[in-house]
Amino acid sequence: MNGWQVLLCASILMVTSPCGLLAQHDMHEGHGTMTMEGGWRMVPMDPNMPMLPGLEDAVPVVGPFVPGMGMDPAMLPEARPSEVVALADMDTLDVSVSMVRRTIAGHEMVMFGYNGQYPGPLIQAEKDATVVVRVTNDIQMPTTIHWHGVRLDNRFDGVPGVTQEAIERGESFTYEVHVPDAGMYWYHPHVREDVQQDLGLFGNLLVTSPDPEYYGPAHREEVFVLDDMLIDDQGALPWGDRAPTHALMGRFGNVMMVNGETDYRLSAKRGEVVRFYLTNVANSRTFNVTFGGAKVKIVASDVSRFEREQWVGSVVIAPAERYVVDVRFDEPGDVVIANTIQAINHFRGEFYPHVDTLSLVTVTEELASESITSAFDTLREHEEVVADIESFRPWFGKAVDYELETTVRVQDLPQSIVLSMEADTLYVPPMEWNDAMPMMNWLSTAEQVTWILRDRATGAENDEIDWRFEVGDVVKVRVYNTPDSFHPMNHPIHVHGQRFLVLSMDGVENENLVWKDTAIVPVGSTMEMLIEMSNPGEWMVHCHIAEHLHAGMMFSFTVEEPAP
Amino acid sequence: MPKDEPACRWETARLRSFMLHIVTFLSLFGASPASGSDAWCSDGPPYYAFELYTTRNIPGTGLARGTVDVSASGASPFAVDLGPDGSYVYDLRIALERMKPPRQGRLVAWVTTPEIDQVARMGVLDENLRSSGTVSWNKFIVVITLEPDDDPSSEMWTGPIVFRGMSRSGMMHTMVGHGALQQENCAAYGYGN
Numbered sequence: 001m002n003g004w005q006v007l008l009c010a011s012i013l014m015v016t017s018p019c020g021l022l023a024q025h026d027m028h029e030g031h032g033t034m035t036m037e038g039g040w041r042m043v044p045m046d047p048n049m050p051m052l053p054g055l056e057d058a059v060p061v062v063g064p065f066v067p068g069m070g071m072d073p074a075m076l077p078e079a080r081p082s083e084v085v086a087l088a089d090m091d092t093l094d095v096s097v098s099m100v101r102r103t104i105a106g107h108e109m110v111m112f113g114y115n116g117q118y119p120g121p122l123i124q125a126e127k128d129a130t131v132v133v134r135v136t137n138d139i140q141m142p143t144t145i146h147w148h149g150v151r152l153d154n155r156f157d158g159v160p161g162v163t164q165e166a167i168e169r170g171e172s173f174t175y176e177v178h179v180p181d182a183g184m185y186w187y188h189p190h191v192r193e194d195v196q197q198d199l200g201l202f203g204n205l206l207v208t209s210p211d212p213e214y215y216g217p218a219h220r221e222e223v224f225v226l227d228d229m230l231i232d233d234q235g236a237l238p239w240g241d242r243a244p245t246h247a248l249m250g251r252f253g254n255v256m257m258v259n260g261e262t263d264y265r266l267s268a269k270r271g272e273v274v275r276f277y278l279t280n281v282a283n284s285r286t287f288n289v290t291f292g293g294a295k296v297k298i299v300a301s302d303v304s305r306f307e308r309e310q311w312v313g314s315v316v317i318a319p320a321e322r323y324v325v326d327v328r329f330d331e332p333g334d335v336v337i338a339n340t341i342q343a344i345n346h347f348r349g350e351f352y353p354h355v356d357t358l359s360l361v362t363v364t365e366e367l368a369s370e371s372i373t374s375a376f377d378t379l380r381e382h383e384e385v386v387a388d389i390e391s392f393r394p395w396f397g398k399a400v401d402y403e404l405e406t407t408v409r410v411q412d413l414p415q416s417i418v419l420s421m422e423a424d425t426l427y428v429p430p431m432e433w434n435d436a437m438p439m440m441n442w443l444s445t446a447e448q449v450t451w452i453l454r455d456r457a458t459g460a461e462n463d464e465i466d467w468r469f470e471v472g473d474v475v476k477v478r479v480y481n482t483p484d485s486f487h488p489m490n491h492p493i494h495v496h497g498q499r500f501l502v503l504s505m506d507g508v509e510n511e512n513l514v515w516k517d518t519a520i521v522p523v524g525s526t527m528e529m530l531i532e533m534s535n536p537g538e539w540m541v542h543c544h545i546a547e548h549l550h551a552g553m554m555f556s557f558t559v560e561e562p563a564p
Numbered sequence: 565m566p567k568d569e570p571a572c573r574w575e576t577a578r579l580r581s582f583m584l585h586i587v588t589f590l591s592l593f594g595a596s597p598a599s600g601s602d603a604w605c606s607d608g609p610p611y612y613a614f615e616l617y618t619t620r621n622i623p624g625t626g627l628a629r630g631t632v633d634v635s636a637s638g639a640s641p642f643a644v645d646l647g648p649d650g651s652y653v654y655d656l657r658i659a660l661e662r663m664k665p666p667r668q669g670r671l672v673a674w675v676t677t678p679e680i681d682q683v684a685r686m687g688v689l690d691e692n693l694r695s696s697g698t699v700s701w702n703k704f705i706v707v708i709t710l711e712p713d714d715d716p717s718s719e720m721w722t723g724p725i726v727f728r729g730m731s732r733s734g735m736m737h738t739m740v741g742h743g744a745l746q747q748e749n750c751a752a753y754g755y756g757n
Contacts, residue, residue, distance in 0.1 A: 288646055288650050290648070298641055301641075306641065310641055312640075312641065313646070313647070313648055314646055314648075314650075315642075316642035316643070316644060316646065340648075340649065340650045341650040342649065342650045342651050342652070342702055344736075346736070349736045349737040350736070351651075351702040351703070351733075353649050353650065354650075426735035426736060426737075427732055427733050427734075427735040427736035428611075429733070430609075430612070430636075430644055430652065431644055433650070483609075483611040502643075505635075505636060505643055506609050506635050506636070507635075508635055508636065508637070508655075511639060512641055514641070519643065520642075520643040520644075521643065522609075522636075522643050522644055523611070524609035524610070524611030524612055525609050525643065526609070527643070
């Protein structure tokens with residue numbers, strides 16, 4: 001967008017909003033890319049957003065990091081799309097963590113990959129199998145692999161300093177991943193996720209059930225890994241070297257991707273039922289996935305199926321969450337799978353509709369097989385799930401065992417950011433769907449921002465929290481996301497190694513339960529969760545916005561074997 | 565009240581305790597209390613609840629007040645409930661107090677956009693001066709009017725406004741005209757969406 005276009009757009013903006021949409025799509029050109037102090041480049045901004053006075057030349061207090069700095073990407077192997085690896089019990093997969101060459105939105109970049117793939121290999125294993133994954137690190141940063149959502153042996157949970165030492169460059173670590181629950185899981189590093197995950201280190205682990213009717217009938221299945229990346233006209237914006245930037249809101253990208261591609265297309269027959277396995281691997285963005293008016297049925301989430309299948313208009317999926325949805329494409333033509341949100345412009349004080357195309361499905365006139373098409377109309381009840389959850393119902397009414405409060409503390413932020421935030425406190429939305437303050441967010445680093453999980457009974461914060469349980473305990477935890485803080489924000493709370501139910505949100509009982517490992521707490525909301533402590537070890541609880549995690553928002557708890 | 569305890573939960577606990585005493589007292593005389601009072605008390609996030617303010621347009625409402633509890637629908641499998649365009653969908657629970665139901669006409673709850681270009685009828689307030697409904701606008705105003713009769717098909721109020729209140733999101737105004745960050749003439753922008 002050139003200067004005249006910006007002027008034109010700004011003029012039109014006074015009358016209508018859609019121009020703002022154009023600006024959002026072009027925001028990587030925003031205020032113009034310029035090299036700044038220390039090698040930073042100005043964060044991409046919507047050109048219609050005014051820059052904060054006094055911050056025109058400001059850069060984060062940390063230095064910039066880009067992988068393979070000075071390296072010619074052509075020297076690296078080009079990454080290739082994810083491959084499916086089916087593993088039987090005790091099969092071994094070698095995984096190399098290495099630098100790769102990727103081209104995203106026209107920019108050739110040095111990125112990371114598992115076995116040179118994006119996403120990493122799609123590992124398939126049967127429920128109750130154990131798969132062995134031998135990881136060798138060939139990138140310049142230490143790394144680990146966390147098997148997200150899997151109730152596996154604590155030694156293999158992949159948390160540096162808790163369950164293992166980080167894997168240094170040239171070293172290896174062998175994970176034995178036992179998979180007790182059917183469903184879609186994922187794996188990613190637990191070292192500087194804000195960098196490593198953003199650069200492509202993620203993959204799915206699909207655990208299949210021996211029950212052929214575990215899910216209802218579908219014509220076919222598609223894996224959709226949702227991601228975004230922050231790119232300007234020189235490529236990916238640098239990350240913080242010794243600490244993350246974007247610590248206030250997390251690093252929102254401006255380029256959307258499905259399975260690592262910006263133009264992911266599918267075709268389907270008329271009436272075809274497609275099962276989508278959705279995983280959100282973005283650092284911070286919660287997606288609201290819409291399917292262009294096609295009929296959508298939600299079937300499962302992180303660690304189980306829902307008690308009952310349910311019609312939904314869209315799928316709200318926070319970082320690290322997974323959802324399984326069946327979608328029937330009834331009408332021929334193009335169907336846009338999109339992120340459909342009401343973004344916020346704080347400076348104009350308004351919501352505005354914003355749609356990002358994630359994928360395009362071309363539906364042909366050819367009819368899909370009728371039996372599956374019509375079976376889709378039936379909503380199934382999952383009796384096995386209902387019975388399993390029923391056995392926990394005696395604990396539903398128990399008193400709350402622990403209360404957590406989420407909040408934030410800041411220090412040494414530029415004064416204009418502090419003043420601006422303090423002036424803009426009259427309304428905070430339940431969810432931040434977009435980065436409505438890109439410059440302030442970019443300039444806030446994890447050295448200035450501390451995100452906090454606070455035990456309300458003891459006042460202990462983050463790693464001061466010391467919860468201890470025994471295997472078999474069923475624990476009710478209330479999480480309150482206080483709106484009374486410097487910058488309230490929604491948090492996807494992840495519990496390692498266990499499963500939990502979200503019993504209620506703001507006192508409204510959840511009518512259709514599902515076992516989770518990650519759940520969103522909107523601003524101002526109170527979530528009550530029931531955690532089954534089934535797995536011994538030391539386990540993390542943290543916000544899965546990568547920048548919040550590295551700004552302190554985590555603690556670990558211990559589950560011990562009961563005394564004999 | 566404990567610090568930051570959701571207000572309604574606290575009220576519910578007090579109400580339950582009070583009701584227990586009432587039940588005990590009434591049972592001595594073979595009577596039973598009116599039921600369902602606390603069913604109206606939502607535990608929705610207090611942050612998004614807002615007040616309704618009297619216009620004093622009808623007698624007996626000078627000291628009256630009202631509240632609107634705002635919560636996501638429990639029917640959604642997600643933590644938030646969204647409409648087709650991504651707008652929030654909220655369950656609203658309206659409660660008025662410090663006044664009596666009018667002798668003539670019916671109090672009707674409406675929800676409208678800040679521009680009042682779209683209006684939806686929520687329904688008649690019951691004998692306890694309560695009503696509930698759903699809204700799928702990000703910013704909205706709740707209006708209580710005194711209507712001559714109960715006409716579910718009516719699309720716009722005809723009687724006087726008795727109460728009104730704006731959603732918390734309505735506090736999010738443009739900062740360019742009046743905030744610490746003033747950079748443009750406030751006449752450039754209105755208070756849209």
